[in-house]
Amino acid sequence: MSAIPMERPVLGDDEAAALTGLAARVRELAEATVLTGAGAAEAAAVADEIAALTARLTAERRGAPPFVTPGERRMDRQIANPVSGPLNPFAPPIGLDVTSDGVVRGEFTLGAVYEGPPSYVHGGVSAMVLDQALGMAAAATGTPGMTATLETRYRRPTPLGVPLKVEAKASRVEGRKVYASGTISAPDGRVTVEATAMFIMPQRFVTSEY
Numbered sequence: 001m002s003a004i005p006m007e008r009p010v011l012g013d014d015e016a017a018a019l020t021g022l023a024a025r026v027r028e029l030a031e032a033t034v035l036t037g038a039g040a041a042e043a044a045a046v047a048d049e050i051a052a053l054t055a056r057l058t059a060e061r062r063g064a065p066p067f068v069t070p071g072e073r074r075m076d077r078q079i080a081n082p083v084s085g086p087l088n089p090f091a092p093p094i095g096l097d098v099t100s101d102g103v104v105r106g107e108f109t110l111g112a113v114y115e116g117p118p119s120y121v122h123g124g125v126s127a128m129v130l131d132q133a134l135g136m137a138a139a140a141t142g143t144p145g146m147t148a149t150l151e152t153r154y155r156r157p158t159p160l161g162v163p164l165k166v167e168a169k170a171s172r173v174e175g176r177k178v179y180a181s182g183t184i185s186a187p188d189g190r191v192t193v194e195a196t197a198m199f200i201m202p203q204r205f206v207t208s209e210y
């Protein structure tokens with residue numbers, strides 16, 4: 001069992017907007033950090049200022065990321081999700097829509113902080129994006145689950161700094177197991193990464209509400 005508590009405070013609109021704004025600034029800071037040409041002295045001075053800001057935020061520290069009141073989908077309460085969560089500076093964040101027929105789609109651009117091979121997206125980042133999109137497609141069947149298997153096929157390098165598309169759909173449900181597949185494609189429409197996955201609704205969630 002995780003040491004992180006499941007019970008979370010639920011943010012009001014004002015606090016969610018303020019923290020989302022904070023996360024956006026930290027995201028910019030992360031990109032500025034990997035791209036800065038500041039010299040050693042300036043980098044050290046900025047590091048001191050950031051340490052002071054971190055101490056200010058840590059003065060009121062929660063045990064786990066908060067939730068917001070979800071809309072249609074229960075999982076949307078997790079605004080610190082590392083793929084789609086606007087509260088998470090690590091997340092691009094990627095807006096993922098689910099159509100009425102269960103197709104998950106999103107458009108996104110990944111910058112320098114997600115670089116793997118020079119000028120291309122890190123393969124683990126692509127896998128993370130696909131895990132989320134395929135997981136949402138699985139959940140759209142009405143049987144949300146944890147990733148049991150995720151297979152990625154990297155057909156060609158995924159470019160940084162250009163608009164990418166992710167798409168996913170569930171293919172079948174077998175009891176607690178849901179199978180899904182999806183792709184990431186480049187602006188020319190060519191698929192760069194394909195994925196298939198199997199999600200399992202944990203036995204413990206069958207009898208308790210997730």
Ligand SMILES: CCCCCCCCCCCC(=O)SCCNC(=O)CCNC(=O)[C@H](O)C(C)(C)COP(=O)(O)OP(=O)(O)OC[C@H]1O[C@@H](n2cnc3c(N)ncnc32)[C@H](O)[C@@H]1OP(=O)(O)O
Pocket residue numbers: 075131132133135136139144145146147148149200201202203204205210
């Ligand atoms: C929740 C809402 C989220 C909803 C949110 C959706 C969007 C979020 C997307 C991100 C999702 C993640 O990253 S999730 C995080 C990454 N994934 C994880 O950490 C999962 C860790 N693994 C587990 O917790 C567990 O092993 C589970 C839940 C996968 C299965 O546990 P279980 O429920 O106890 O399953 P169990 O009874 O043992 O087995 C049931 C059947 O599945 C098979 N089976 C079990 N595990 C596997 C496996 N890894 N690969 C293949 N097959 C497997 C068994 O052989 C058996 O087959 P048979 O006898 O029936 O033939």
